[in-house]
């Protein structure tokens with residue numbers, strides 16, 4: 560199934576709201592995490608939502624955010640073609656500084672949805688900035704996510720020292736004035752490494768925000784940032800209170816690092832010469848009897864290990880979110 564746009568993503572969120580499940584939104588900055596995710600999501604028959612942050616675009620483009628964004632989006636779209644699930648792409652934490660990139664993403668249909676983050680700004684400025692992007696995206700099928708409140712911690716190029724919980728009354732006014740399709744709320748999660756058990760999580764507040772929105776005729780799916788340290792029961796409670804999208808970045812970064820670390824630790828002798836051998840990287844040990852083992856140092860070998868470990872964690876996170884077996888792609892479409 561090819562990459563799918565915002566129309567189908569909205570359909571996926573509506574079904575999730577109706578049936579009480581959610582989507583993990585998985586950050587991607589290179590191919591190994593993506594390949595691990597798409598294998599696990601296909602196996603679980605779940606649609607896959609991946610996210611690209613400005614920092615990931617910058618990394619992938621060797622410093623050029625636009626090149627990186629295009630390259631990541633096209634890689635994801637090309638690979639998605641061969642898999643029998645819908646693959647959606649969201650831009651994560653794009654700000655006014657990335658207006659050119661947002662324009663490029665809309666014009667070339669690089670993504671399914673865009674988060675415009677002006678949550679650091681005063682309320683009226685936040686509204687104005689988000690509304691401008693929502694107006695630009697109107698009619699293109701691309702969904703807009705906006706944030707109200709502040710999430711503590713550091714993620715990518717965004718940081719905040721304090722948490723500022725979202726006010727339910729303001730949330731209604733914010734969605735009405737911005738025309739945002741999705742609302743990211745602050746209810747006590749943290750960006751970066753956090754421990755779910757120590758967070759002052761306000762599940763009730765998420766429920767209240769959803770209630771106020773529904774009272775005003777708004778079925779806006781709610782988004783939870785900083786979900787990497789949440790316990791399974793906290794994820795469940797959040798979904799029961801209206802969260803449709805849970806952002807996961809830090810978790811995959813750790814799994815990647817851990818998988819690579821263990822692989823290289825276990826195969827160090829295949830790559831690092833013994834003490835009595837001269838360390839001759841330039842000539843690849845041509846003058847020595849000792850040789851490094853290509854069957855281990857080929858980066859694709861550690862890459863496969865990373866992909867498989869990402870897949871294992873993704874499978875468990877799909878279970879937490881409840882999105883397994885719910886793909887919009889029918890068996891018939893797969894067969895054809």
Ligand SMILES: [Zn+2]
Nearest residue numbers: 714784785806
């Ligand atoms: Zn975030």
